Structure formats: structure tokens, C-alpha cells
Amino acid sequence: MPAFLLKRFAQSIVLLVIVSIIGFVVLNLIPGGPLAQFALDPGMTEADKARLAEQLGLNRPLLVQYFDWAWRLLQGDWGISFRDGNPVLTVIGRHLFATFLLMGSSTVIAIAIGTWIGIRGATHRYSTFDYAATVGAMVALSIPTFWFGLIGIYVFSLKLGWLPAGNMYSIGDGSVLDYLHHLIMPSVVLALVHIAVWSRYMRTATLDAISQEFVKTARAKGVTERRVLMKHVVGNALLPMITLAGVQLPSILTGALVTETVFTWPGMGRLFLDSLGYSDYPVVMGLLMFSAILTIAGNLVADIVVALVDPRIRLA
């Protein structure tokens, strides 16, 4: 195990460096830059923009800029946002809670419901429920999230007035109940797509497990169907799902761009979109590294957990 961990750790570092280089180069290759937003400002001249570019250090050779950024990163200084002058970590931190709330709740809903639908679909194969679940999954996967979101706002906020039209909480309120009230629509809308994905994977994994020899043996022994299901099938079906969960872990903290925009949710996804739009290089690079670290960590954790749980797997 220790040798495995060490090897993976070394691989991760190399991977992170490669990701950062690619990200940095691509970001700087995009024409425009952080000063493009001021292009049409009345009274602002090209001379002003040239001066600002110089002051922001944007005229230095790319290699110099990269090493400067990387050296600071290693010392814990993730940089300062071009837009609001705040340290990048502070900016990310502010949006983290909102994202965690939204993504966490939608993932919990998605896993719970998706798992149940998947198992039931597998055990009652070709039943009405199974067909309905399949069609439903296809619909949820095909229709874009923003459409669901806007329809939701139209029906539940404007027409019925049951749920708020967006934001995390109402101005002047801020109680837990208020938060929950605002959380309902965005997390359900977001969960819809994940439910579809989970249920399909779960169904396949369950079918796989049910067709195994040991299930036949258990049934022959006289074990009740329910116990067969719970003890033998589900456990084994969940193994590939752990890997899937590990891969999806980063998204819990990197947010969902579209849903956050439609529901005015101040999360990480929207932060990424806004920063990209304004070419706020420090924040974009910070988010990139954050996401890369989470992805690598997520994969690593998933691999370890699967190895611990599944006796057939030996880590190299």
C-alpha cells in the first residue's frame, strides 16, 4: 500500500504540472485578455490600456509569467483576482459553501433515487416501471438543464408562487427554512440529470450482479429474494458505482454552470463562467488547479476504497 500511494502521489504531481502548463498556455493564447472589457469605455484610450497591461505584468514573456505564477502557488499564494483585487483563495472560498450546498443536496437526491430506480428496473426488467424509467432517463438526459430550470421558475414561481425565483436566500431572511425553500428547485432540477445517469449505471451493474453464479447458489440455498438482493446483489453492484462516485466528486465542489446561472446561485460554476468571460487569469487558473486537484484526489480515493472493499482487487 505505501509503495502504491507513493507512486500515485508522484504521478499526481506530474499530472498537475502538465495540467497547469496546458491551462496557462491556452488561457493566454485566447486573444482579448482582461482589458478587453474596457474596450468601449468612453474616455479610455489605447494608451491607457497599454499602461494597464504593463502594470498588470501582462507584457512579460509567457515563460516568465508562468514561473512567477507557479513559484507563488508553491508558496501558497494563489494570486490576486484582476477583477476585485481579492486573493484567489478568498474568492473561491466564498463561493464554495453555495456550491457545496447545491451540489451536495442534488447528489444525495440523485444517488438515493437513482440507485432505487436502477435496482428496481433491473429486478423488474421489461415491466412498465422499467420502460418508464428508461424513457424518463432518456428525456432527462436530452433536455437541457436550463430549459428545466426556466420552466420550473415559470410554473412554480411566476404562476403558482410556491417557490422563489432564484438566489440562495431572501434578503431580510436567512433562516434555515428560507435556505431550504430556495434550495428545492435548483437541486431537483440539477438532480434530474444525475438521476438519469445513476439509474442507468445502477441498472446495468445490478443486472450484471444478478446474473452471477453466487446469486443462483444463494437462491438454491433457499435464501429469501429480499436477502439475496440486499446482501449479495446490491453490494456487488455498488462496486463500479464507487468508481463513478469518485470521478464525480470534483463536480460537487466545482459546481454546475448552467443551473447556477438560471437560478442565480452564487456558486463556483458561475464564478468560473464569469472569470472566463472577463479573462480574470488568476481566478481561472486557481479554479483549474482546484478542479484538477479534486479530480486526481477523487480518483485516488475511489481506487483505494474499491481496493479495500473488493477482495478481488490488489493494488499494484
Place this chain on the structure above:
Amino acid sequence: MTKFNKTSAGFSRRDALRVLGAGGAAGLFAPHLLGKPAFAQTPPAAPTGRIVVGLSQEPTVFNPLMPHIEVDDGVNFSIFDALFRISVDGVIGPNLASEVPSQDNGGISEDGLNWRIRLRDDVTWHDGTPFTAEDVKYTLELIVNPDFRAWRTTGHDLVRDITVVSPTEITWRMEEPFAPYLSFLTETFMVPKHILEAEANPNEAAFNQAPVGTGAFKWGQRLAGDRLELVANADYFGEGPYVEELIFKYIPDMTVLYAQFKSGDIDLVGNAYITPDNYQEAKDLADRVVTVEPKGSVESIYLNQELPVFKDQAVREALYLAMDRTAIIDALYYGVPTPAETFMPPQSYYYNPDLPKQEFNLDRARQILDEAGWVPGADGIREKDGLRLSFNNSTTVGNHLREQTQQFLQQTFAEIGAEMKIENLPPAVMWGDFWGQSQFDSAMVGITYLVGGDPDVTYRFHTDAIAAKGGSGSNNAQYSNSEVDALLVEGSRTFDPEKRREIYFKVQEIIRHDLPFLPLFAYTNLYGRKAGIEGFEVNTNTRTESWHAAAWYWA
């Protein structure tokens, strides 16, 4: 409305006043039209209530001297003050200064070089420290400090020998006479010396995250990505404020912004306002006031004067005749904007109303091109001396109204034998060197030309302002006309408004003749607010709807 929507504390009082008003008015009562009874129109004695302004972009820069965008201006005007303020009619009045200097009252010397500003003596910063001429000196010097990331330095870089005569009087000398400086000073907000000079690096000062100004509203708190809360400054020297809390809420999606306006989650729609396709529905909403007001910017097709096809006057004229502006405005923009002939906003004192009106005349266009020697080739596209009448047009991707306008134009241009190819770019790319260094063929842009209502457009049209040729301005069309150059220089050195009017009338005439850009329309915006908000006025001499939030109140 959702039951979790809590509006201002004055709700029931507003209801009671309405009932009284309905009883008093003789049967005529339209919710969002004519009179509220007179007694409902006086502002409250103490700040009450809260107004939420919805914005489609997030204000992130709170040091008013650093580069910022329109939505930041809305916050700046509320937290800070400038020496002067420009009224809705374009008249400059005193703000932090006690009088407007001019050559008549001796505030500006005859040669325009020596300035004397007299300040009010009753102004304090939000932290209680008195505002003095030292702050003015500090602000002006900070702007031209080479280590400071200042936004605009034009005009400020001409100031020399700033002298604090007394806490309420300051003088300086200009390197050359520069009449627009007075207008620039209506948008140059004063920052506190006692806070900023203690900072090692003003670019990264803590002040930039929690600004202290002299304005009607104080900094409350900011929830990044979500909203900004300002609170009333009870010690404000000027009019107001009449609301206790002013909140700027960030809603990135325009559809959701409008939905929140309808549902009442926001009280006032700020930048980028209500889109024209919602106008029909918006103006009939109950309990809402929706008005159409001009903006001060002009949408036009910029023609790169260095492109060989555009060097021919006949081509520019013919293209202008081949634009069906009425169809574009009515069909695409729901009739909301107004046609324009010049860069000057129609509501400006310097607007020339006698410019020739554009007509949509394809036959005349073809005639002009025929007479100039442009002969239709085998594919219908005209040619002259081996040059094809073909060019690209670029605008920002994702703006469906502009994309449709391009298609309209492409069609009518094709009918006169001109080929326009559409090549759109994402905003970040478009506004980089592509625009800044004049690398485009033609571009569809909306530009605000004036700063603080001042007609000086030297940085847009002077030959020395061509950045692509090493100049320092924003003459993106690379337009060069020596007569216009001379007029622009003269205009910026003349202080008398009537003389300036003549000069800029001539400038507009020449530019209308030369057509370096083809004007489409003058922007108008759809402003929406809840019925009950009084004191709201649109000022096209500023870039924001919140230029005077101090005057807003709930009736």
C-alpha cells in the same frame, strides 16, 4: 409574488396612502400612470425602506479610480462624490465644490490654464474625518501615479502644480487649455487621503474591498457573486438619502432578471435593463412603471478606413443607402430605438439636428456605384481595378439581435452588388487587439462617445488617436480628416458653450459626409421599476441608472 418576498417596511403605509388617494381622486385611477396625490410625493423625513436594484453584471471594483465597467459606476455614484455633478439636461453643477469655476467668475483664467476650485466646508467622510482640499490633491495625484492602475488619465495628465490654498480652496495649472476637464471632473470621484496614503500599495489596499467615501450611502457588506448591500449615510451633506438600504443584486441571466422584476424580487431593473422583446408585456404589467429613455450610445457599422474598398467615398455612401434601418428597428428591435445620423446623442446640447437624413434607396445606391466605376462581375459582386466589393463584418457572438441585423444588411447589400461576409467573435476576442488595433474589416458596435456629456471626441476621431498607427486614442476606424482634426483641437480649447456648439456642429457635418461609420440607431433603454419608487430619473450623461440613488424614495 412568493410569500417569502419581504419588501420594504413602508408597505402598509403605501397601501393606506393609495386607498386615500383612490378615494380622493374622482374615479380616475390608473396604477402606473398619472398622479399620485401630491402629499404622497414628498420624501420621508428619515431614511426608510429598502430598494433592490437588479444587475446583469456584477460590480466588483470599488475603488472608483481603477478600471471598471458600467455597473461599478452605479455603486461609485452612491458611495462617492465628485467635485461636480452633471444634471439630466447636461448642466454642470457643484457637488463637493461650492461653485462651478468658469472664465466669468474667475475660477478659470482667460487662457484656460489656471484653475481655482472652492470646496464645501460641511462634508465628512463616512468615518467622520472632514473632507478637505488635501483629499482632492491626493486623488488627482494618485491618478497620474505611474504605479497606480488608474482607469482614465486623459485630462489629469495635464494638471500641474496642485496647491492647497486652504482646506476649502485648491488651485492648479493645466499644461494646455482643456475644456472637457470640467466634465471629466463630474465623474472623477474623490478618495480619502488619510486612508489610502497609509497603504503600501494602493492597487491592493483593503480600502478597495470596503471603500469609504463622502456619498449618500455607506458600504454595508458584499456577498461575492450574489449582491452588494449599502446603507444610508445619515450625515450626507446633499439631498437624501431617503432609503435605509440600497442593494445591488447580481442576476447573470437576462430572462431571469426580467422574471425577478415581474415577481417582485427586485424593485428596479438596472444594467442591462429590459430587453426589447419583453417591452409589449412589460409596459402593461400591474404595479410596475416601465419607461423608454434614450441612452447616449449609438449602434453603428464601423468601416476600417484602411481597407481598400472603404477608401472610396462612393462605396461608403452606397452602403449607407442600402441599409433598411426602419425594417431593422421595427422588426428586430420592436421599434424601441430611434434612427441616428451622428455619434452625438439626440438629447445633447451639441446635437446637430440638420444633418441629412438617411434614406433606404437601392436604385440610388446602385447608381452611385455605377458612376464610380464599380462594375458587377460574373457573380453579381462589383469590381473595380481588380478589387472586389467584398468585406467581413464582425460583432459579438451570442447577441441574437445583432446577428439578425447582420443578416438583414447582408441581404440588402447583396442587392447592390456588395458582398458582406459575417465573421463573429466572442466578446473577449472581439474587444482585444481585433478591435483595439483596427484589425477588423467592418464591425457592428454600440459606442458611448461622450464622457460626462462633453462633446469632445478627439480620442475617437483625431488622426493622432489611431492606435494601429502608433497613436494613443481609440480611433478604431482609422479615420483621418485634417479639417476635423483642427476643429477637434479648437473645440477642446474653447470654454464658451455656444462657440463649442458651432464647432461640434461642423464636426458632425463633416463626419456625416465622410461616413467613417454608418449609424444604425441611437440606443434607448427600457427602464423598469416598481410603482411607488419616486425620485428616479434617467441621466444620459452618465452610464448608470443609479447615478442619483440618493433621491429615490418609496412614496
